[in-house]
Amino acid sequence: MSEASSPVTLRRALAGADEYLARRGIERSRFETELIFSQALGLSRIQLYLDLDRPLEPEERGRALELVTRRGKREPLAYVLGEWGFRRLTLKTDARALVPRPETEILVERALALVEELDAPRVLDVGTGSGAIALAIADEHPGARVVALDVSAEALALARENAAACGLEIELRLGDLRGTIEGEFDLVVSNPPYVLPEEIETLEPEVRDWEPREALVGVGVPEALAGRACELLVSGGRLAVELGERQQKTYAARLGDLGYKEVTITPDLTGRERVVEARWP
Numbered sequence: 213m214s215e216a217s218s219p220v221t222l223r224r225a226l227a228g229a230d231e232y233l234a235r236r237g238i239e240r241s242r243f244e245t246e247l248i249f250s251q252a253l254g255l256s257r258i259q260l261y262l263d264l265d266r267p268l269e270p271e272e273r274g275r276a277l278e279l280v281t282r283r284g285k286r287e288p289l290a291y292v293l294g295e296w297g298f299r300r301l302t303l304k305t306d307a308r309a310l311v312p313r314p315e316t317e318i319l320v321e322r323a324l325a326l327v328e329e330l331d332a333p334r335v336l337d338v339g340t341g342s343g344a345i346a347l348a349i350a351d352e353h354p355g356a357r358v359v360a361l362d363v364s365a366e367a368l369a370l371a372r373e374n375a376a377a378c379g380l381e382i383e384l385r386l387g388d389l390r391g392t393i394e395g396e397f398d399l400v401v402s403n404p405p406y407v408l409p410e411e412i413e414t415l416e417p418e419v420r421d422w423e424p425r426e427a428l429v430g431v432g433v434p435e436a437l438a439g440r441a442c443e444l445l446v447s448g449g450r451l452a453v454e455l456g457e458r459q460q461k462t463y464a465a466r467l468g469d470l471g472y473k474e475v476t477i478t479p480d481l482t483g484r485e486r487v488v489e490a491r492w493p
């Protein structure tokens with residue numbers, strides 16, 4: 213049988229997709245190809261390897277091809293797969309909200325440590341996006357009463373779907389952190405938009421061209437958060453904020469000026485300063 217008329221085996225399809233993604237600038241092209249095929253065929257990566265010589269059905273090939281093409285356009289892998297792991301949860305991910313990042317897991321770690329002594333901490337997650345932080349806290353501290361705020365109705369709809377899929381109860385609120393927010397909280401936690409407008413062009417296409425711009429850039433939003441949080445925190449309440457590496461020290465100084473105490477900076481797993489936290493006196 214000639215090459216052209218022979219059925220396309222999984223092995224050949226994987227090799228072709230890997231080569232295509234590598235040409236499109238995807239660094240871990242083979243790994244991503246395997247994840248995409250796993251998703252398209254409903255098989256684990258191990259099963260793919262056990263089945264390498266199996267011919268693909270036309271509809272299987274079509275499904276995989278569609279996802280590979282999307283990834284080739286540098287759409288984030290998490291959007292292409294439609295789901296992404298964050299702490300113990302698998303969250304639905306699409307263009308309505310930022311893809312939850314591994315470094316944000318450190319913020320959740322710190323947030324949980326700050327409320328571990330409380331049986332029923334009142335927590336506000338500002339800029340919840342997919343709901344990642346709010347849901348991870350609700351999951352890992354079952355007593356926590358979590359309110360999740362976002363200015364984007366689309367992001368909030370995704371967070372609602374994620375809450376339902378995870379079977380976790382959080383209160384979702386649509387609004388701007390600079391507007392009215394009802395309630396008193398033991399912890400205000402946030403991964404606010406902190407990319408500077410002049411940095412946008414330097415970002416990877418996945419981020420620059422696909423993730424919601426208002427989730428990335430929010431001039432003055434982290435600063436407004438510091439001011440709003442002290443009106444919402446009870447005495448002794450905590451603020452924990454994820455920021456870019458070069459913004460931490462200025463932000464920590466600002467918190468000190470506003471009257472926050474015990475201001476500390478925690479690095480992420482790569483040693484980059486990542487989370488600023490403080491206690492409201």
Ligand SMILES: C[S@@+](CC[C@H](N)C(=O)[O-])C[C@H]1O[C@@H](n2cnc3c(N)ncnc32)[C@H](O)[C@@H]1O
Nearest residue numbers: 312339340341362363364388389403404405427
């Ligand atoms: C960096 S994303 C974080 C998403 C999610 N918390 C996470 O860590 O993956 C910032 C989020 O803040 C929201 N946001 C931006 N400006 C806001 C504002 N003024 N008030 C409330 N939310 C805001 C955006 O819509 C976006 O969902």
